[in-house]
Amino acid sequence: MPIKPNKIQKQLIAIAILAIALFLFGVFEDHPSAVERYYSQGVYVFIYQVIHPVLNIFPFSVGDVIYIVVVIWLIYLACKLIGLLFKKQFKRAGTLTLGVIIGVQTGLLIFYLFWGLNYFRPSAGKRLNLRDTSFTTADLQNVTCTIIDSTNAARARITHDDTLQTNSQIYQTAVNAISKISADSVSFRAYHPHIKPSLLTPLMNYLGTSGYYNPFTTEAQMNYQMPYFERPFVACHEMSHQIGYGPEDEANFAGFLAGIGSKDRLLRYSAYQCALNECMRALRRRDTVANNELKTHITKAVRADLRAQRAYWIAYASRVGIISSIFYDDYLKANNQPHGMNTYNQMVLLLMAWYTR
Numbered sequence: 001m002p003i004k005p006n007k008i009q010k011q012l013i014a015i016a017i018l019a020i021a022l023f024l025f026g027v028f029e030d031h032p033s034a035v036e037r038y039y040s041q042g043v044y045v046f047i048y049q050v051i052h053p054v055l056n057i058f059p060f061s062v063g064d065v066i067y068i069v070v071v072i073w074l075i076y077l078a079c080k081l082i083g084l085l086f087k088k089q090f091k092r093a094g095t096l097t098l099g100v101i102i103g104v105q106t107g108l109l110i111f112y113l114f115w116g117l118n119y120f121r122p123s124a125g126k127r128l129n130l131r132d133t134s135f136t137t138a139d140l141q142n143v144t145c146t147i148i149d150s151t152n153a154a155r156a157r158i159t160h161d162d163t164l165q166t167n168s169q170i171y172q173t174a175v176n177a178i179s180k181i182s183a184d185s186v187s188f189r190a191y192h193p194h195i196k197p198s199l200l201t202p203l204m205n206y207l208g209t210s211g212y213y214n215p216f217t218t219e220a221q222m223n224y225q226m227p228y229f230e231r232p233f234v235a236c237h238e239m240s241h242q243i244g245y246g247p248e249d250e251a252n253f254a255g256f257l258a259g260i261g262s263k264d265r266l267l268r269y270s271a272y273q274c275a276l277n278e279c280m281r282a283l284r285r286r287d288t289v290a291n292n293e294l295k296t297h298i299t300k301a302v303r304a305d306l307r308a309q310r311a312y313w314i315a316y317a318s319r320v321g322i323i324s325s326i327f328y329d330d331y332l333k334a335n336n337q338p339h340g341m342n343t344y345n346q347m348v349l350l351l352m353a354w355y356t357r
Contacts, residue, residue, distance in 0.1 A: 008091075011098040018105035025112045032122045040121045040244050045191065047114055048242075051218050052192035061221045063214030064199040074100075107216075115215035116246075124250040130353035137286045140348070143355045144279040144294055150260075151276045152299045154269035162266045167224050167231065170266070171195045174235035177262040178243065181254075193242055195235045197224035205316040210234045213241035227309050233259050233270035249346035252278070253354075256347070273305065275351055282348040 005013065028035050055062050077100060084093040124130075135143075165173075178193045198204060198212070198221040211222030211234045220238035222231065236255035245251045252274065259271025276298075284291040298306075 008095060008098065011095065011102060014102050015098065015105065018102065018109065021109055022105065022112075025109070025117065028117055029120045032120055035117055036121045036127075039117045041189075043113075044115065044118065044244060045189065048191045048218060052194065055217055055219055056192055056194045059196070061196045061198055061214070061217075061219050063217035063219045064221065066216065067200070067214070111215050115213075115218060115241075118244045118246040121244070121246070124245060124247075124253060124350060125353060130350065130357060135349075135352045135356070137283075137290070139352060139356060140279065140283055140286065141290055141294070143352055144276075144283055145297070146355060147272060147275050147279050147351075148294060148297050151269070151272040151302055152297075154265065154272050155299060155302045155305070157265045158269055159265070163228060165228070165266060167197060170228075170231050171197075171235055173262065173264045173267050174232055174239060174258075177236055177258040177264070177267060178239045181258045181261050182243065189243060191243075193239045194220065195239055196221045198222060201225050208313055208316065211238045213238050218242060227305070227312055229266065229270050229273060229305055230309060231270070232264070232267040233274045236267070236271070247346075249350060252347040253350040256351070257354075273302070275347075276302075277306075278347050279351065 028039070077096065081093055081096055084090075084096065121127075174195055175193050182189060182193075196219060201223050202225075204210070204212075204223045205225060209223060210226055210230060211220070213220050220235075220242045222234050222238055224231070226234070233255055236258045237251050238255075240251040240254035240258070243254075245254045256271045256275055259267050259274075262268055262271075280291060280294070283294065295303075
């Protein structure tokens, strides 16, 4: 009679099979055209259309609940593992550890299947037919001047009523903007876009997080307490992830296009303010004198908003936020974004290509 494998042997076989599956997913990194055709415009669209109508029914983030449960479960398993080691029950401890490894591998497979392969599709520059993004400091100054003018003008149009918009109104405006750009461009395919307030907002404040996209539930959620003029753009940014823009710079740029294409005054200002932040940061790294000179062209109202923005996040700054940034930096680098956290700033390359096209 054939010998039946024991539990540990079965776990090792499962780990090997899952490792091979993950390797096969990784192969797609070198085949962006295939990812675009068969996954981003195929499998992902099907997943998106099936999951969204169901999860949009819930007013809260199902993904937040799942994350909370998973964290509690992992803490329980860690305590259990320590207990087994103290009792010298090494076989049970090994079985538990292998089970956790299988769980992590399964989570990674779900991540890539449900959304993660979008990291490997062709760049937004190629999909949006933008030319080479190399530029001089003079080019950057000119575009930054244009964005400063747009930001100033957008801020001047903001009324008192605009500042009193509820989160629900802001979310709906962002959804409308994403839906509109989806209808106007084949490069933005949105199916039931939706944004939710995150249950984890109090924690997100201390982590310095304005929003996040849950790849397991395809939900976009955001920090509902941050300054009101940040919220509209962040909502568009997170929903840009939802429609398949993986890298952070691409989601920033897609959110920017959705924002400036909207007729909503607050959303347009929010989008231009983000672009202003990115361009001024890029110019400061290249030419501090030019950066300081252009600052004088920013109106007092815009500068006051920027100060309020910095003050809000500084008030919550903590070591937890620094540690989380390190982990997130590694996460981005592991997912086809070699610049890590600086990937957000790569939005300037797309802005330059857009304004000089």
